[in-house]
Amino acid sequence: MRGISFEVGAGDSIGIVGESGCGKSITLKAILGLLPVNAKVTRGNIYVNGTDVAGHSKKERRALFSEIAGMIFQDAIAALNPVITVGQQIAEVPRFRLGQSKEQAHATALKLMEQVGISDAEHRFSLYPHQLSGGLRQRIAIAIALSGKPKVLFCDEPTTALDVTIQAQVLRLLLELRRDEGLGLVFVTHDLAVVNEICDSIKVMYAGKFIEVGGVKDTFSKPTHPYTYSLLKAAPDPDVAVSRLFTIEGEAPNLILPVTGCPFSPRCFASTTECLAKEPQLISIDGSLSACFNGAEHTKWKATDAKSGAHA
Amino acid sequence: MKKNNTLYIGIGILSTLILAAVFAPLITRFDPVEQDLMDTLANPTWTHWLGTDAFGRDVFSRLIFGARLDLTIGIVAVALPFIIGVSLGLITGWFGGRFDAIIMRIVDTVIAFPFYVLAIALVFIFGPGIKSIIIAISLVGWVAYCRIVRANVLVAKEQDYVHAAKLTGLPVSRILRRHILPNVISQAIVFSMSDIVLSILAIVSLGYLGLGVPVPTAEWGSMIQEGQPYLLQQWWIPTIPGFMVVIVGFSLSLIGDGLVKRLER
Amino acid sequence: MSTINTSTSPETNPIAAKDLVKHFAKKQTLANRIKKTPIFNVPAVDGVSLNIQTGETLGLVGESGCGKSTLGRTLVGLYSATSGSISLYEKEVSNSRTLEDRRAVQMIFQDPFSSLNPRMTVGDMLSEALLFHKLVSKEKVKVRCLELLSLVGLPADAVDSYPRQFSGGQRQRIGIARALALEPKVLIADEPVSALDVSVQASVVNLLMDLKKDLGLTMLFISHNIAVVRQVSDRIAVMYLGRIIEIGPTEEIFRNPSHPYTKLLLSSVPKMSIGSQISSAPAGELPTMLSAMTGCRFRSRCPIAISDCATKDPQLVEVNKTHQAACLMVN
Numbered sequence: 001m002r003g004i005s006f007e008v009g010a011g012d013s014i015g016i017v018g019e020s021g022c023g024k025s026i027t028l029k030a031i032l033g034l035l036p037v038n039a040k041v042t043r044g045n046i047y048v049n050g051t052d053v054a055g056h057s058k059k060e061r062r063a064l065f066s067e068i069a070g071m072i073f074q075d076a077i078a079a080l081n082p083v084i085t086v087g088q089q090i091a092e093v094p095r096f097r098l099g100q101s102k103e104q105a106h107a108t109a110l111k112l113m114e115q116v117g118i119s120d121a122e123h124r125f126s127l128y129p130h131q132l133s134g135g136l137r138q139r140i141a142i143a144i145a146l147s148g149k150p151k152v153l154f155c156d157e158p159t160t161a162l163d164v165t166i167q168a169q170v171l172r173l174l175l176e177l178r179r180d181e182g183l184g185l186v187f188v189t190h191d192l193a194v195v196n197e198i199c200d201s202i203k204v205m206y207a208g209k210f211i212e213v214g215g216v217k218d219t220f221s222k223p224t225h226p227y228t229y230s231l232l233k234a235a236p237d238p239d240v241a242v243s244r245l246f247t248i249e250g251e252a253p254n255l256i257l258p259v260t261g262c263p264f265s266p267r268c269f270a271s272t273t274e275c276l277a278k279e280p281q282l283i284s285i286d287g288s289l290s291a292c293f294n295g296a297e298h299t300k301w302k303a304t305d306a307k308s309g310a311h312a
Numbered sequence: 313m314k315k316n317n318t319l320y321i322g323i324g325i326l327s328t329l330i331l332a333a334v335f336a337p338l339i340t341r342f343d344p345v346e347q348d349l350m351d352t353l354a355n356p357t358w359t360h361w362l363g364t365d366a367f368g369r370d371v372f373s374r375l376i377f378g379a380r381l382d383l384t385i386g387i388v389a390v391a392l393p394f395i396i397g398v399s400l401g402l403i404t405g406w407f408g409g410r411f412d413a414i415i416m417r418i419v420d421t422v423i424a425f426p427f428y429v430l431a432i433a434l435v436f437i438f439g440p441g442i443k444s445i446i447i448a449i450s451l452v453g454w455v456a457y458c459r460i461v462r463a464n465v466l467v468a469k470e471q472d473y474v475h476a477a478k479l480t481g482l483p484v485s486r487i488l489r490r491h492i493l494p495n496v497i498s499q500a501i502v503f504s505m506s507d508i509v510l511s512i513l514a515i516v517s518l519g520y521l522g523l524g525v526p527v528p529t530a531e532w533g534s535m536i537q538e539g540q541p542y543l544l545q546q547w548w549i550p551t552i553p554g555f556m557v558v559i560v561g562f563s564l565s566l567i568g569d570g571l572v573k574r575l576e577r
Numbered sequence: 578m579s580t581i582n583t584s585t586s587p588e589t590n591p592i593a594a595k596d597l598v599k600h601f602a603k604k605q606t607l608a609n610r611i612k613k614t615p616i617f618n619v620p621a622v623d624g625v626s627l628n629i630q631t632g633e634t635l636g637l638v639g640e641s642g643c644g645k646s647t648l649g650r651t652l653v654g655l656y657s658a659t660s661g662s663i664s665l666y667e668k669e670v671s672n673s674r675t676l677e678d679r680r681a682v683q684m685i686f687q688d689p690f691s692s693l694n695p696r697m698t699v700g701d702m703l704s705e706a707l708l709f710h711k712l713v714s715k716e717k718v719k720v721r722c723l724e725l726l727s728l729v730g731l732p733a734d735a736v737d738s739y740p741r742q743f744s745g746g747q748r749q750r751i752g753i754a755r756a757l758a759l760e761p762k763v764l765i766a767d768e769p770v771s772a773l774d775v776s777v778q779a780s781v782v783n784l785l786m787d788l789k790k791d792l793g794l795t796m797l798f799i800s801h802n803i804a805v806v807r808q809v810s811d812r813i814a815v816m817y818l819g820r821i822i823e824i825g826p827t828e829e830i831f832r833n834p835s836h837p838y839t840k841l842l843l844s845s846v847p848k849m850s851i852g853s854q855i856s857s858a859p860a861g862e863l864p865t866m867l868s869a870m871t872g873c874r875f876r877s878r879c880p881i882a883i884s885d886c887a888t889k890d891p892q893l894v895e896v897n898k899t900h901q902a903a904c905l906m907v908n
Contacts, residue, residue, distance in 0.1 A: 019774040134641075163640035164803065168845035172855050190775065193804070193847035197855050221851050234779045236804035237849040241827065244786070245779035245808060251744060472692035475655055476755060480706045481679040490705070494696040 001027055002208035002259070003044075008152050013178060013185040015195030015216065017231075018205035021252050024188045027205070028154050032071060033061035066097070070145030074157040076137035080129040086140045087113070087125030093147040112143040117173055135166035142173065152184035153177070159194065171198050192235045196220060204228045207253050207263035214288025224290040224298045226270045229305075262292070270294050270301035319570020325563035329556075333379040342370035344377040344530040353546050365538060365549055367528075374530035375553060381531050383560070385442060386512035389449040390504050396450070397457025398500055402488055404458070405465025405496075412462075419455045427452050431514065435523045442525060445518060449511055456507070457500050464496035471495075498575035505568035509561040516557055532556060590666070591763045591795045592652060592682060593628045597661035599644075599651045621647035623819030624661070629763070634789065634796040636810030636827065638803055638842070643816040649765045649799045653684045665763075680710060683756040685785075687768035689748035693740035699726070699751055700736035706758045725754040729784060746777035750784065757788065764789070765797045770805060782809060803846045807831065815839050818874045821893065825900030835902035837879045873905070881906055 001023050008014060018024045029035050031046055035058070046054045046061070048068060053061045073079045081089060087109050095105035106125075113121035116139040129137055138158060145153055153174070159167040175198055177183045187199055195202055195216060202219050204212040204227065212225040223229040233246035250267040253259065262268070265275040274293050282289040285296055294301060332339060342360075348368030356363045362371035404412040431448040438444040468474060469492065477487045518524040519533020527534065532553035539550030599622040621644045629635050639645045650656050652663060654674050663671045670678050686692035694702060703722045707713050713721045723733050729750040740748055749769060756764060766785065770778040786809060789796055800806050806813060807827060814824040815836065823836040834840045847855070873891050876882040885905055893901040896908070 019776060164801065165640060165841055165845045168847075168855055171847070175855060191847065192775075193849050193853075196849055196851075197847045197853055217851055220849070231775060232849070234776050235849060236779075236782075236802070236808050238804035238807055238843075238846045239831075239848055239850060241807050245782050247780040247783060248776035472686040472688060473694040475650075476684070476686065476692065476752075477694075477705075478655060479653060479679060479684055480709060480759065481674075481676045482705070482709060486709075490697070491694055495694070 001030060002255075004205075004208075004210060006203060006210070006213070008184050008186055010151060011178065011182045011184055012152075012201070013199045014187065015199030015202045016186065016188045016205055017190060017192055017195055017202060019190055019231075019252060021255075022205045023208040023255075024205050025156050028071070028156050028186070028188055032065050032069060032154060033058040034071075066093075066148055068151045069154055070148055070150035070152075071154040071156070072138070072141045072145050072158045074160055076134065076141045076161075077129060079141050080137060080144075082129055085126050085128055086132065087127075090140065090143045090147050093144070097148065108147065109143070112146055113140075115146070115177075116140075116143045117169070118143070133166075134162055135169060138162060138166075138170055139173070142170075142177075146177070146183075150183070152186060155185065155187045157189050158187075160189065160191070167194075174198060192220075192232065193238075204231070207259060208255055209263075209291065210282065210289075211264065211291040212288065213282060213290075218286075218288055222286065222298075224285045224288060224295045225292045226268045226294075226301065227264050228290075229298075229302060230269075269305055316570050316573055318566050319574060322563045322566025322568075322570055325559065326567065329379060329560060329563070330383060332376055333383055336373075336376045336380055340370070340373040340376050342373045344369060344373040345528045346370075353542060353549075355546070356548070362548060362552065363546060365535075365546075366542070369528075369530075371535075371549055371552070374535060375532075375556065377530040378532045378535060378553065379556065381442075381525065381529065382512050382515055382533075382557075385445060385515050386508045386560075389446050389511040389515075390453065390507045392446070392450045393453030393507070394457055394500065394504055397454035398461050398493075398497065400454065401458040401461025401500075402465055402493065402496070405462040406469060406484070406488060406492065415458070416462075419458055422452055422455045425452070427514070428517070431518060432521075432523060435518070440523050440526060445515055445524065449514060453507065453511070456503060460499050460503055461496050464499060465492055468492050468495050498571070502568045502571050502575070505564045505571070509557075509564050512557060512560060516553075589631050590628045590664075591631055592797075593664050593667075594648075594652060595626050595662045595664075597622055597625045597627075597648070597651065597663065598659045599647055599656055600659045620819050622651060625816075625819075625821055627814070627821065627824075629795055629797060631795055632793060633811045634798055634809055636806035636813040637797060637799045637816060638801065638806050638813060639816035640801060640842075642818070644819040645799045645816050646767055648816070649684070649767045649797060652797070653682050653765045654679065655684070676710060680759040681761055682763045682765060683759055683761040685749070685752055685756050685764060685766040685769045687771055689745040689752070689772055692752045693748055695740055698737050698739055699731075699754075702751070702755055703736075703758050706755065710759060712758075712760070721758075725758055728757065728788070729754045744777075745773050746781055749773065749781050753781075753784065753788070757792070761794070763795045763797070765799070767799045768801070769798075771800065771802060778805065785809070803843065815842065820874075820903065822875070822904070823900075823902040824893070825896070825902075829897075829900050833896070833900070835896045835900070835907050836875075836904045837881055837906075838875050839902070841878070 004027055006014070016024050016027065026039070030041050035041070041054060044054060045052045048064050051064070053064055056064070080086065087106070090109040090112055091105035094100045094108045095102065100108060110121050110125065113124065118124055118136060118139055124132070129140070132140065159170050162170060171194065174185060178185060185199070187195065189195060199216050202214065202216045203210045204225065206227050212219060212223065212228045219228060220232065223232055230246065230248045234248060236245060248267055253263050259279060261276040261278060262271070262280055265271040268275065272294060280291045280293050282291045283295065285298070346369060348364065350368065351364055352366055352368045354360055354364040360370050360372065362375065365371055365374070400415060404415045430452060431445065434448045435444045438447065474487065474491055477491050515524060516533035516536070519531045520537045522537065524533050525531050535553040536550045539546070542549055598620065600620050623644070625648055637645045637648065647656065651658055654670070658671050661671070662669055665678055665681050700719065700722050703725055704718045707718050707721055708715065719736070722736050726733065726735050731747060731750055731754070735751070740751070743751065769785065770781050773781060782805060785796070788794065798806060798809050810827045812825060813827050813830045814821045815838065816822065817838050823830065823834070823839045830839065831843065834843055847853070872887040872889055873879070873882070876886040879886070883905070889905060891903040891905050893903045894907050896902050
């Protein structure tokens, strides 16, 4: 991560998109204090309800976050304890952090299971994770995340491993939770279409930084960064068949090497000499933020690109 | 690529020992079995670098010639189990079925069997000596390789590149040889390093028990046993051979670790 | 299941299946044998009949457990069919395939990391196939390898490199080169781009489309990604629990889906159009006791199920001349 800033307010629904290696998953882990042993936050602040927790130990940070945040991961089977019943896993936080008795926690767990749409909750309380399907497991994971009464739910590719019909169910559930409980969402994914359907704002990540930030509708209709533009055009649209898919030449940079200039410039069809020398910062263009020296001229380079048909 | 110091240091130590063993006649000045009853249990001097034992034999010579024996048997005794075990592992892993079930039950039985009991029994049947030791080790040693390779074959045969090879119409022998074997053998090779140590330990232990090579042949195990009564005065006579086993084990362990790093690239 | 022929001249179908069934036998433990518990076989492919026409790309979609991957692997010859027939250009190959048969159909695999032998160079991989089938002499093999590499857009020095030196997209290209080495007529692509990033997906898909056109190939494109399938397919077949429940031209299926499952599937796909929102129809869960189920297998999740659906097992019926669906409510 090379300089990420953003805020999550109550009820916000934020989508963080990027391709593999851009750093989106690491961003969530860094914020919540879940980094692996060989990674460290070296600079910056993380504010929880106004308190800066970046300097705190990972343990302290996790403790503070556990009161306001929940997290769900991509692979539910790895996120659930295989030797404890799913009901007990949901009841764990109410029992051991919120101070409920065993019976109270059991009842809370059943209510949560119903809330996430698990039918036959009484019976399923005593099942083990491997006895449930992928969609149900992800719902259990959501129930566990909700059991701590979080204000924000952090999601790391939660539906990538699910079938498309099950994905639709889980996404619908998240939207309902947002509508009914005012739950905020921070949704990390590579799937632009999902962000389109459930998020209000989008942050596009490339090489460890946000390169475009804005509202979903604005960004999708009027991207101001060439990478966002290219990504939107490359993503296959289930509603429209094109004769040839849009491609982006080259590969994402290896972040082991230092970055000079704009990290996207080697692959960018609109790059100029300035782009190779300095790294652009996020500046305000047409109501959103974009890290591009040529962002203001986006209509120009889009027109040139469309005319040349160079992307084929 | 990071330097693989572990591997090189291990190879360095082991090669030194092997070279010393190979050139034993050149670096020692005494015959290892030649006795000198006038000069027994001597302290180390410039003539006898490690002194002499109870029979006046030069300890240093016995040590180096002992290295010849122990290192050779250690490596040879692993070669046969390696070949048998890897081959069986390939076949049982690939074909499965009844043959696999039978072999695996045999493996379970052999593993449950205490090795030294078997070795001692064989020594009583065939008489003490190198032959018995190698037979004992071979009868028991192949199972580890079989298991390791079979487990890896079970994984490898589900890989798509093996499916692709099948779709090319390649015969099974070729698939096993070119696609499966190179991808399953690295763990077996690494294990063979520890296996050599285990074999040397077995030989040395049998020698210590008096069931190894016949007296007066120089061998580390018998040196330890013969030197035991003198542990408090001429302590080097029993301890240095033991120490040699440690060095061999250490170098092989380094080689094993180094190989793991290299083969996983 | 009855086959309704949509091709004009069946003799030219490069690959066809009739009533194809593939079960995976559940392992019988000793305990089961003693107790004589009945074996319940998992029917991965449960009666599929299919004709793929020359030069077309047939997209095969469905969710996990529908059997599309198993169907692809059975068609290509990796699995032997439990029953039913497979024919290549009208030649029956269900029981055994000759080397020429093997050349005719090749597969592209999903996982770029396990589809290439880590201990072989790219050149070795390609030469092995070429030399085994005697397609070139030993002297000419390297030249042919370089031709194949340039065909898939890889540089010449790739020939002496190992798979670990390449990115996911490049590995898929190597996999494509390997499949093309035997000059097949039919390519079965099993989720060829599902493991790749969006920007890389696009270039590999374009490559496949170009190669198909230039080499006159026929393709079966298996994917769970509906959006990608729409871009590449001429016809689409939808699978559910081991059966094809709808098949027809791509645009027709998208404009006029007839089977309730197809409708559910298409409406669940997140869209790229501005302001699109998740649909509100519930999707239900897969039935648990499949073996005990009579009638239509989708009825437990179907919004329009009637009483007949519990007793009659729907076959593919015509929606129009080119489009069939397996539902009692069609028309």
